[in-house]
Amino acid sequence: MQIESPTRIAATDGYPLAATLYYSDRLQLPQRVAIINCATGVKAGYYARYARFLAAHGYLAITYDYRGIGASRPLSLRRLKASKFDWGSKDFEGIMQWVIKNFPDAGIAVVGHSIGGVLPGFSASSGRIDRMLTVAAQFAYWQDYAVRARYRMLLKWHVLMPLATALVGYFPGRRLGWLEDLPAGVAYEWAFRRARLQADGAGRLFPQLRCPLLAYSISDDDFGTPAAVLRLLRHYRGSERSHVVVQPQELALAEIGHFAFFHDRFSGNLWLESLAWLDSGTVARQVADFLPAEPAACRAPEVSKVSVLPL
Template sequence: MEPVSLAISCDDGYVLRGHLWEPGSSEEGGLGAVVVIAGATGVKATYYHRYAAFLAENGFTSITFDYRGIGESRESTLKNLQASWYDWALKDLDAVLEWAQINCAEKHLHVVGHSFGGFSVGLARNGRRINRLLTVGAQHAYWRDYRPGHRLGLWWRWHILMPALAIWNGYFPGKRLGWLEDLPQGVAMDWARSPRDFTTGGAGHAREMMRAHRASFTAPTLAVAATDDPFATETAVLRGLSYYYPNSSAILVQLKPQDFGRAEIGHFSPFHSSFRDTFWMGTIRWLRDGVNPWALK
């Protein structure tokens, strides 16, 4: 199944690149829904292409995209690129959701958000338009919420070294370090901030706008995280839900590796194709029917 390339213009003129998968005429499992996949920080959209194709095979129209400064949406250099988590949510995700609304107007709009992508919907103006949200390992990367045993190492890497290198280089050279994709300086600095500082930051108008966006989100949310995810602990996920989705009827599910016949799952594995017949199939039940398939786990 070959996707169609997309070029989506944001309100400020920045052009994002993405891909669109359409289901075949005989694939009706999605019941007329489009799913936007909002990825994690520093992860290219290609990482989610196999899952997007799987959704199309099950009747959903699916969309992936790269945030500004990442993957196919990266310009020649990241230095001096004004891009932050605010921009990724308020400009980039908002533009993709609007594109989906306009071009798939007859379909319900759902979002699957991984890590940062899981809470970016709450900041976006068009988040209020979606019908159902699935978050996977979504949290703010707050060091006090990291899993014990990982906390010191993650604090040093992401809250000391990353912002320092971002300031020194004018961007974060994550690819050179083998950690993740390079990041715009503003994104790296937002990651290093506490969630309360992030959600209350900015000028008065921006603060009020974000508060209004979060309050307007009322779609049901299924928040999923693995019990061995060093970032998305139960405390971290609940904190994110309370900050970004205060008016959503949210369900938290913690997946145990042994329930999937695994020694570990972690933060990224749920989007590996080896989970196609297990975790991926479970997501179909939520996106199609609004049913939590892991209610008894």
């Protein structure tokens, strides 16, 4: 029997994060923990089906809402100062510290969807991750969007979103039917993202991730194009990075897009591929791009350009 246990886990600054633990009642002491990082503006509950799948295969799976999202949202979103850097350096880092403290001998896998694949780069504990899987993970830089949708998305996310945020005090995404509401800092950071971000102390943490990393992109995803996925992968210079591409037609589908990887209709194919990677590092499809880990001497801190725009 599977157990789903809602809980609260503190971020590094004490902010209470709503989380859910998924595991089998046969699991005595977890040997493998999987942390699932959400996409921007997506509640943790969206990943429950995938978390149950991992739990059925021996993992303690953890989903959680970032500050300002879902069950981690405060009464007033207007007063919440939060950025994607906070989501990584405080929220994800808090989850990591909780896992390390409670299950010190367990292997840690991270599954990051969209911005969820960026956040480990802001985490001081990323060196403790044993394996990482990303799905459509990227920075949302507008010139990386698919050509067919680039200018429509530019208008929506980089013009209308910051305007709505300035008017309301937070981004009213739910009211507009554009994902969940977002704290103003998160919305502005997305809207004004540059191609090459300013370096600061946080950027130096990206090379500390030294585990193998498998990155999926979906060919009809307007956000997570190969260019966008590779832009992120180049920052994880301490890891061996493999990039694979899924074509909807190979699964007899017209589309998959940015979100559908985590629908349970993929439990018999894409999910099993991801499980093979998380369990043993097996890549079940042809690798489109392979980036070897760079020697430590080649990873000077000043080379990293990943940072957060000043708000």
